[in-house]
Amino acid sequence: MLGKILSFSSLLTLLLSAITLFLLLSGCGQSFSSNGQKIYFTAESTSGQPITYSGGPRTMMQNRLACVNCHGSQGKGGTVNMMMQSFDVPNITWPELTSDDPPFTEQTLKLAITQGIDPAGGTLKYPMPHWQMSESDLNDLVDFIKTLK
Numbered sequence: 001m002l003g004k005i006l007s008f009s010s011l012l013t014l015l016l017s018a019i020t021l022f023l024l025l026s027g028c029g030q031s032f033s034s035n036g037q038k039i040y041f042t043a044e045s046t047s048g049q050p051i052t053y054s055g056g057p058r059t060m061m062q063n064r065l066a067c068v069n070c071h072g073s074q075g076k077g078g079t080v081n082m083m084m085q086s087f088d089v090p091n092i093t094w095p096e097l098t099s100d101d102p103p104f105t106e107q108t109l110k111l112a113i114t115q116g117i118d119p120a121g122g123t124l125k126y127p128m129p130h131w132q133m134s135e136s137d138l139n140d141l142v143d144f145i146k147t148l149k
């Protein structure tokens with residue numbers, strides 16, 4: 001009986017340390033140099049205001065999908081494997097976006113992010129989500145994307 005309780009508590013200790021390690025490794029407490037960068041990497045704002053999306057894949061982490069998961073830490077895109085699907089993701093560095101035809105502007109970039117509309121008026125395909133966030137968070141995110149080269 002005592003043995004059972006003991007092994008249960010050591011199992012619990014093991015589980016708790018595993019969770020702590022996971023939180024540490026998954027970047028809890030990671031610091032970002034701007035709000036826009038934080039949104040790009042975590043889909044969370046320093047203000048704590050919610051950032052949600054519709055239309056993209058649902059991950060096991062629900063709404064924790066962020067730009068970085070598809071477009072990459074440098075914004076260069078590539079082939080992404082997620083939830084048993086594989087898709088090509090475009091490069092969204094600022095030099096790339098502004099040399100598209102027609103080129104992206106800050107305004108059309110916002111439309112692409114929030115409504116999935118490209119500068120030619122076309123529709124961005126799944127799996128690019130439609131993002132909902134406050135105007136000031138969107139401005140910060142656009143400022144960050146402008147630093148991607």
Ligand code: HEC
Nearest residue numbers: 056066067070088089090092112113124125127128129131
């Ligand atoms: C689940 C993957 C995924 C996530 C997450 C994602 N994107 Fe995308 N994004 C795509 C794909 C795929 C396309 C291309 C869609 C198409 O070809 O119509 C795209 C297209 C775009 C484009 C248009 C690029 C172009 O050249 O036309 C922009 C801008 C963009 N994404 C920005 C973002 C930002 C900013 C975020 C985070 C707020 C984000 N994306 C999150 C997959 C994703």
